[in-house]
Amino acid sequence: MKKNRLIPIVLLKDGWVVQSKDFSQYQNLGNPVTTVKRLSEWASDEIIYIDISRGDKYDTRRNDQGYKNRGSFLNIIKDVSDIAFMPITVGGKIRTMKDIEDRLSSGADKICLNSIAINDTKFINQASKEFGSQCIVISIDAKKNLDNHLVYSNGGREITNMTPDEFARIVEDNGAGEILINSIDRDGSGSGYDIPLIEKVADSVSIPVIACGGVGGWDHFSEAFEKTSVDAVAAANVFHYTDQSVYLAKKHLYESGFNVRKPDLIKI
Amino acid sequence: MVKTKICILDYGSGNIRSVYNVIRHLQFDVVVSNNAKEIKNSSHVILPGVGAFPSAMKKIENNIPLDCLENEILDKGKPFLGICVGMQVLADFGNEHESCKGLGWIGGSVNKLSVGSFPLPHIGWNDISIIKQSQIFNGLKDYRDFYYVHSYAFNVKDKNHVLAHTEYGSNFTSIVCKDNIYGFQFHPEKSQRAGQLLLKNFIKLYEKE
Numbered sequence: 001m002k003k004n005r006l007i008p009i010v011l012l013k014d015g016w017v018v019q020s021k022d023f024s025q026y027q028n029l030g031n032p033v034t035t036v037k038r039l040s041e042w043a044s045d046e047i048i049y050i051d052i053s054r055g056d057k058y059d060t061r062r063n064d065q066g067y068k069n070r071g072s073f074l075n076i077i078k079d080v081s082d083i084a085f086m087p088i089t090v091g092g093k094i095r096t097m098k099d100i101e102d103r104l105s106s107g108a109d110k111i112c113l114n115s116i117a118i119n120d121t122k123f124i125n126q127a128s129k130e131f132g133s134q135c136i137v138i139s140i141d142a143k144k145n146l147d148n149h150l151v152y153s154n155g156g157r158e159i160t161n162m163t164p165d166e167f168a169r170i171v172e173d174n175g176a177g178e179i180l181i182n183s184i185d186r187d188g189s190g191s192g193y194d195i196p197l198i199e200k201v202a203d204s205v206s207i208p209v210i211a212c213g214g215v216g217g218w219d220h221f222s223e224a225f226e227k228t229s230v231d232a233v234a235a236a237n238v239f240h241y242t243d244q245s246v247y248l249a250k251k252h253l254y255e256s257g258f259n260v261r262k263p264d265l266i267k268i
Numbered sequence: 269m270v271k272t273k274i275c276i277l278d279y280g281s282g283n284i285r286s287v288y289n290v291i292r293h294l295q296f297d298v299v300v301s302n303n304a305k306e307i308k309n310s311s312h313v314i315l316p317g318v319g320a321f322p323s324a325m326k327k328i329e330n331n332i333p334l335d336c337l338e339n340e341i342l343d344k345g346k347p348f349l350g351i352c353v354g355m356q357v358l359a360d361f362g363n364e365h366e367s368c369k370g371l372g373w374i375g376g377s378v379n380k381l382s383v384g385s386f387p388l389p390h391i392g393w394n395d396i397s398i399i400k401q402s403q404i405f406n407g408l409k410d411y412r413d414f415y416y417v418h419s420y421a422f423n424v425k426d427k428n429h430v431l432a433h434t435e436y437g438s439n440f441t442s443i444v445c446k447d448n449i450y451g452f453q454f455h456p457e458k459s460q461r462a463g464q465l466l467l468k469n470f471i472k473l474y475e476k477e
Binding site for chain 2: 001002003005040043045081082083085086087107109132133134177178206207208231261262264266268
């Protein structure tokens with residue numbers, strides 16, 4: 001039987017792994033390659049790696065961890081894919097077909113689109129035809145607005161007039177393979193997923209939906225699997241502060257009887 | 269006697285980099301090549317693959333010296349492993365987009381998965397059921413989930429060649445084996461402990477001291 005997935009998200013800003021709160025405050029957490037190595041050792045089902053830098057400067061200054069300074073995001077993807085024996089989804093700053101090709105040839109298995117998917121839905125169609133639906137993930141950022149949720153673009157800075165479930169159907173119709181739904185309100189809050197938002201999006205499409213935004217404890221993962229039809233649960237911050245976090249979260253789900261892979265620890 | 273050296277066939281398709289990384293990680297000597305001399309000098313041959321059956325076959329015919337490869341694999345019995353589409357091309361023919369001739373090393377055809385209401389492609393972690401015991405499963409224990417990305421599967425003619433199947437809407441062949449020729453429908457290079465164990469077993473089974 002196909003398993004539900006537990007996916008850590010790694011946010012990268014100017015070459016560093018960061019923690020995000022409200023899409024606006026960032027705290028530096030360290031070297032991107034070391035972080036992915038750990039997530040790989042804790043047997044993550046896959047990872048989502050998102051570049052949220054505004055500029056093009058990549059600096060992983062510390063060389064004391066055995067990884068050399070790499071000047072570009074593509075080189076960082078290459079280094080990461082060398083030690084991640086699991087699928088990698090790469091997102092951030094993808095604007096052209098060439099951007100996709102570059103990321104896939106550097107070791108990404110899937111790519112994740114955000115603003116471009118909102119500005120140009122034809123691009124989703126074109127990308128899924130060229131590279132296959134299986135490697136096109138659309139990330140949707142949503143925020144509560146009076147009574148319903150609305151989609152935001154450009155890293156949460158611009159409001160649109162679409163509801164997330166409307167937009168989810170549009171991206172599915174255009175050939176997207178998966179949807180990552182993220183609550184801006186819950187980002188960095190640790191107060192749990194926005195269940196009504198996640199449920200609405202998961203029920204509106206037949207492609208796999210990944211829940212994101214707000215996880216503060218392992219029970220929040222269980223809650224998403226119990227109350228919604230999501231295929232996968234994702235989180236970022238919560239995985240960074242506990243040793244063996246992914247392993248422990250997986251163990252919690254596995255022992256509670258959820259349909260996940262057996263937890264494992266691997267030496268890499 | 270050829271010492272253990274794995275040749276990953278490079279025909280301009282597929283996940284060569286990650287297959288190379290995992291073999292290196294397992295500490296075996298490995299080369300990526302489509303050169304007849306390298307194929308002859310290696311102890312094992314791996315054919316990775318991502319993409320559609322017809323385009324993979326076309327690239328294989330254009331880039332790989334098939335006479336040499338068939339001589340090494342079919343006549344001399346060198347161990348061979350096909351991954352994903354690299355497994356599917358072992359069939360007599362494939363029915364993806366158009367009917368297309370395969371290598372015909374293992375009898376059968378490649379057809380679209382019959383999945384009922386499940387979405388295609390079949391993407392993600394899924395477990396295997398062992399149909400026929402083999403040393404390739406040595407030490408597998410409870411870690412039986414592998415990572416898949418595909419919409420088509422190999423309908424093997426002789427059921428004796430099926431080592432394992434996987435369920436997604438219906439059962440499909442996930443590991444095929446005929447003598448020294450193996451095929452994995454999943455991606456062992458993306459399947460962490462379980463994937464590395466099967467790769468290691470495949471290499472060790474035919475390792476010469």
